[in-house]
Amino acid sequence: METIKEKPVETKRHSYKSLLVENIKYRTHLTKKYINRTLYKPVDEKMVCVFIPGTIKKIFVKKGRKVKEGDRLLVFEAMKMNNDILSPIDGVVESVNVKVGDKVTKQQVIIELK
Amino acid sequence: MGLKQKTADLKKRMREAVKGGGTKAIEKQKAIGKKTARERILAILDPKSFHEYDMFVKHAGTDFNMDKKFLPGDGVITGTGTISGHPVCIYAQDFTVAGGSLGWAHAKKITKIMDHAMKLKIPIIGINDSGGARIQEGVNALAGYGEIFYRNTQASGVIPQISVILGPCAGGAVYSPALTDFVFVVDGVSKMFITGPEVIKTVLGEEISMEDLGGAKVHCETTGNAHFYAKDEEECFYQIKELVSFIPWNNEIKATPYPKKSPKTKKYNIPDIIPADPRQPYDVRHIIKAITDDSEFFEIQELFAANIVIGFGRISGQTVGFVANQPLVLAGVLDVDSSDKGARFIRYCDSFNIPLVTLVDLPGYLPGVDQEHAGVIRHGAKLLYAYSEATVPKITVIMRKAYGGGYIAMCSAHLRADFVCAWPTAEIAVMGPEGAANIIFRNEIKNAEDPDDMRKQKVKEYKNKFANPYVAAAYGYVDAVIEPFETRKFIVHALEVSDHKDIIGPKKKHGIPPF
Numbered sequence: 001m002e003t004i005k006e007k008p009v010e011t012k013r014h015s016y017k018s019l020l021v022e023n024i025k026y027r028t029h030l031t032k033k034y035i036n037r038t039l040y041k042p043v044d045e046k047m048v049c050v051f052i053p054g055t056i057k058k059i060f061v062k063k064g065r066k067v068k069e070g071d072r073l074l075v076f077e078a079m080k081m082n083n084d085i086l087s088p089i090d091g092v093v094e095s096v097n098v099k100v101g102d103k104v105t106k107q108q109v110i111i112e113l114k
Numbered sequence: 115m116g117l118k119q120k121t122a123d124l125k126k127r128m129r130e131a132v133k134g135g136g137t138k139a140i141e142k143q144k145a146i147g148k149k150t151a152r153e154r155i156l157a158i159l160d161p162k163s164f165h166e167y168d169m170f171v172k173h174a175g176t177d178f179n180m181d182k183k184f185l186p187g188d189g190v191i192t193g194t195g196t197i198s199g200h201p202v203c204i205y206a207q208d209f210t211v212a213g214g215s216l217g218w219a220h221a222k223k224i225t226k227i228m229d230h231a232m233k234l235k236i237p238i239i240g241i242n243d244s245g246g247a248r249i250q251e252g253v254n255a256l257a258g259y260g261e262i263f264y265r266n267t268q269a270s271g272v273i274p275q276i277s278v279i280l281g282p283c284a285g286g287a288v289y290s291p292a293l294t295d296f297v298f299v300v301d302g303v304s305k306m307f308i309t310g311p312e313v314i315k316t317v318l319g320e321e322i323s324m325e326d327l328g329g330a331k332v333h334c335e336t337t338g339n340a341h342f343y344a345k346d347e348e349e350c351f352y353q354i355k356e357l358v359s360f361i362p363w364n365n366e367i368k369a370t371p372y373p374k375k376s377p378k379t380k381k382y383n384i385p386d387i388i389p390a391d392p393r394q395p396y397d398v399r400h401i402i403k404a405i406t407d408d409s410e411f412f413e414i415q416e417l418f419a420a421n422i423v424i425g426f427g428r429i430s431g432q433t434v435g436f437v438a439n440q441p442l443v444l445a446g447v448l449d450v451d452s453s454d455k456g457a458r459f460i461r462y463c464d465s466f467n468i469p470l471v472t473l474v475d476l477p478g479y480l481p482g483v484d485q486e487h488a489g490v491i492r493h494g495a496k497l498l499y500a501y502s503e504a505t506v507p508k509i510t511v512i513m514r515k516a517y518g519g520g521y522i523a524m525c526s527a528h529l530r531a532d533f534v535c536a537w538p539t540a541e542i543a544v545m546g547p548e549g550a551a552n553i554i555f556r557n558e559i560k561n562a563e564d565p566d567d568m569r570k571q572k573v574k575e576y577k578n579k580f581a582n583p584y585v586a587a588a589y590g591y592v593d594a595v596i597e598p599f600e601t602r603k604f605i606v607h608a609l610e611v612s613d614h615k616d617i618i619g620p621k622k623k624h625g626i627p628p629f
Contacts, residue, residue, distance in 0.1 A: 016395065019444060019445045019447075020481075021447060021477040021478055021479075021480070021481065021546070022477065022478055022517070022518075022545055022546040022548065022549035023546065023548035023549045023552060024393060024477060024546045024547075024548050025393060026395070026445035026477060027395055028442060028443060028444055028445040028446075029442055029443050029444070030443075030444060031419075031420060031421070031443060032335065032336075033335075033336060034480075037482070037484045038484060039483075040483035040484065040487075052317075052318065053318055053319045079317060105319055106318065106319070
């Protein structure tokens with residue numbers, strides 16, 4: 001019996017990108033989530049940042065001050081809590097980018113060490 | 115009062131109750147494209163099948179002058195009915211009554227219908243449309259949520275639980291849907307989040323709209339909290355009816371069988387769909403449709419982690435759960451989201467006696483720091499756990515690539531697949547030929563006069579020897595190598611002979627899957 005051959009379902013071929021897995025290049029679509037993924041950046045411990053918005057309450061260090069890992073640098077209020085910001089390394093304060101009463105945003109560099 | 119007057123009194127009371135929050139509140143509800151709670155129930159259930167319970171329940175609030183307020187049905191409608199003849203318990207929060215807020219009596223109505231569903235061993239459908247806890251009732255409102263969450267957990271894996279988000283569902287309230295099996299959302303109507311845009315703005319200074327934070331699209335595409343996306347409520351109700359037709363009423367029985375039908379093989383012909391070059395993509399859903407009755411496939415979480423495809427189809431009238439790598443998206447790799455999505459579905463099918471068919475064609479795991487740091491190890495492990503744990507019939511079809519850890523994870527013989535078949539195009543190997551050749555022949559390639567030429571030659575050598583199904587078949591890891599067009603026949607037979615499959619595992623309270 002002769003069968004009528006319908007055209008198979010076509011997919012859009014023009015919009016493929018390539019994805020490399022184990023040295024093999026695959027032609028495929030990418031997802032929004034994959035395209036928007038955050039690329040890894042190594043953490044620079046010399047740049048002291050805050051992880052949440054808040055207010056600077058007290059500052060204990062000045063430019064040129066030698067600090068040890070674990071020393072209190074400043075007190076920062078966020079979510080109704082006073083948080084001690086400690087020095088992540090042994091070093092010297094290069095600059096203090098904030099003053100008492102400043103409102104800071106997420107990921108803002110507040111103190112630079114060297 | 116005689117019977118006549120008493121009947122008239124009953125009718126008057128019912129009229130009062132059915133009014134809900136009154137004309138004004140109903141108009142407001144309709145103005146934003148939402149149906150009323152009662153309309154929604156009637157639209158989902160078979161005509162005239164709805165039987166309402168607890169219409170005259172009074173709310174329990176006494177503080178803040180609440181005792182002087184009349185809240186019809188306390189803002190939730192509950193009852194039983196049928197969907198295409200399948201019995202279900204159902205409840206719908208009524209936003210027109212005190213914003214659908216959850217008080218003690220409201221929660222009591224919900225937990226009563228949930229208990230009912232457990233006794234009757236039939237699915238429960240919950241329609242969420244609520245501003246949250248009724249603050250005036252204080253800790254009793256919280257107790258109400260807790261009682262619902264506990265029952266959701268107890269009912270999990272016993273009766274199907276379906277959540278429909280048709281309005282706001284915020285704060286603690288989100289955890290009832292999150293504990294259920296399937297979550298339906300509607301564009302522009304559903305809003306789900308733990309903390310709303312206001313709080314996020316105050317605390318974190320991040321500005322975002324409600325839709326972008328927890329709208330239907332976000333939960334279907336990004337978070338994976340929702341399983342079904344619909345443009346409007348009508349489409350959503352249609353999806354619910356479809357789903358109910360595929361699943362059994364409870365975990366002791368199988369899904370209701372349907373009349374057998376053949377696939378539309380003229381439209382979906384496997385040799386026409388699949389490119390021979392393993393690097394070329396195709397839509398794996400077409401392969402599924404080439405196998406299922408009437409080429410029907412009911413996809414779940416279509417928009418989330420589209421690199422794996424999950425959903426229901428029927429084979430010889432019997433419901434089957436499909437798990438398939440999707441070469442069309444991210445080359446079909448396994449990653450955090452796709453492992454999560456696959457694993458949860460496998461556990462669903464296992465709980466509800468739905469055999470699993472796994473279609474394999476994947477290059478491996480998605481490389482990247484973001485993946486590693488997001489915990490692809492523990493998320494990926496969920497897939498291994500779910501497949502190993504599942505005792506329903508497990509049928510695996512290896513179509514093309516099955517490399518490395520991906521091969522093991524995709525229901526290999528080692529995780530106790532009952533039937534493994536491979537197509538002649540299958541490549542079952544420890545890794546892709548390029549990668550393998552680079553390692554095995556590292557020195558030959560490095561020391562060659564023309565390393566690139568040597569590499570090509572060695573890759574070819576490796577491909578010829580290992581990029582096929584016969585090495586695995588020689589060890590018995592593949593039960594049969596079949597022609598692609600025989601796939602349905604293979605699965606039909608596998609299902610026939612495994613109808614009484616029974617496995618008794620080691621005695622334990624429960625395992626500890628990598629949640």
